[in-house]
Amino acid sequence: MQDSRTPDETDLRLVHALQATPRATWHEVGRALDIDPATAARRWQGLTDAGFARVTAYPDVRLWAQDHCNAFIELDLEPTARAHAVEVLSRLPQVVSIAVISSGRDLFLTVLTPDLPTLSRLVLHDLHRLPGLRGTRTHTVTTVYGEGNHWRLGALEPQRRAQPDRHIPSTASRPVWKQHHRDVLRALDDGRRPAAEIAAGAGKSGSTVRRWLNEMVDGRLLSLRCEVAQSITGWPVSATFRARVPPDELDRTGVALTELPEVRLCAAVTGADNLVLTLxxxxxxxxxxxxxxxxxxxxxLTLTDRAVTLRAVKRMGCLLDESGRITDVVPIDPWASC
Structure with missing residues (x-):
């Protein structure tokens, strides 16, 4: 149950530490913050109970864009139809994020599917069954330059900050998704869930599940993110920019944009506007x-559109209330049947 507590500086440092290493042990977190491990665990439980933070798990979207299908979908709806659409879409495990935005559209969705035919079925059949739908615009992602699991709160001293590793494994060394990897992903509604607990639910040994988890993280199949309520970050406004960049400048521009502290997401997309930023x-x-x-x-870079997020409804599987606190999690599952 959520409470009215306000996170203090130690809480924010704890969140930053788990942004850097989401599955760190409490002993490791305690050493990093110079606090007792039991204190770290107790404070984290308080943050999650209040909806201020949670570790979420999802396929690495940079690799997913290379081998599968990421897309941004804009929905136009009758005003009276929005609440129902949000309720339905929030529970779809392929729809990983939902925002109510300004500037001439109603909803902005981030979607992960295994392939283009699955995306087509989702858009042309499932979304078009929504009552009051006026239209959709789909922008498929070609390259993800940076995304939210590299964004940091800025609460730790520089010498304590782990630098994000942006390396992407080569095609030859990269593991591929197997059924047991999918099963682990679906069990990670809490990205810090112990391997032994996942194993008990799956009827496997703890050592087997730990090996699978290591395969997924080391091989960059799986991303783990310490999600945080935006209201406590000091960065309370979210905006989406669309831009146009000459093709020969796209990669250089995309990489440069990820160096800006305001940029949470930077992705190249299909269409005349070939770059999308979330800030x-x-x-x-x-x-x-x-x-x-x-x-x-x-x-x-030429900016062609700016839209302010009026309300974030879902962010990487986390359902959010009107204040931005996490109320529930829908485990991300790109393979699920709609």
Whole structure:
């Protein structure tokens, strides 16, 4: 049950530590923060009970874009149909994120499916069954340059911060999804769930599940993210930018954008606007400041659209209330039947 407690500086440092290493033991977290492991565990339980933070698990979206299908889908709805659409879409395990946004569209979805035919069925059949749907626009992802599991709260001293590893395994060394990997993913509604607990539910040994987890994390099949309620981050405003970049400048521009602290997501997509950015900002006025900075640093980039998130409904499987706190989790499962 959520409470009214306000996270303090130690709580924020704890969240940052788990952003860097989401499945670290409490002894490791305690050493990093100079606190007792039991205190770290107790504080984390308080944060999760209050809906301020949770570790979530999902396929590594950068690799998924190379071998499977990521997409952003914009939905236009009759005003009276939005609440029902949100309720239905929130429970679909392929729809990993949902935002109610401004600037001429109603919902902005992030979707993971195994392949293009599955995406087509989702859009053309399942979404089009929604009452009050006026239209959809689908933008398939070609490259993910950066995403939210590399975003950091900034609460730890620089010497305590782990640097994100952006290496992507080569095709030759990369593992592929197998049924047991899918089973583990579906069991990770809590990304910190112990291997022994997953094993008990699956009728497997703890050592076997730990080996599978290591395969998934080391091989970059699986991403783990310490998700945090945006209201406590100091970055309460979320915006989505669409941009146009010449093809020969796209990779360089995408990589450069991931270095900006405001950028949570940067992905190349199909269409005339070939780049999508999601940003967390300190104020609405920051939108203009960031636009000016982008114009100065990246002259090849032309911003074509800006939309403010009016409400985040779901973020990487986490269901959010109107204040942005986590109320529940729908385990991500791109292979699920709609």
């Amino acid at each position: 967390w900002l300190r104020s609405l006025g920051d939108i203009q400041r960031v636009e000016a900075e982008l114009a100065r640093r990246l002259p090849a």
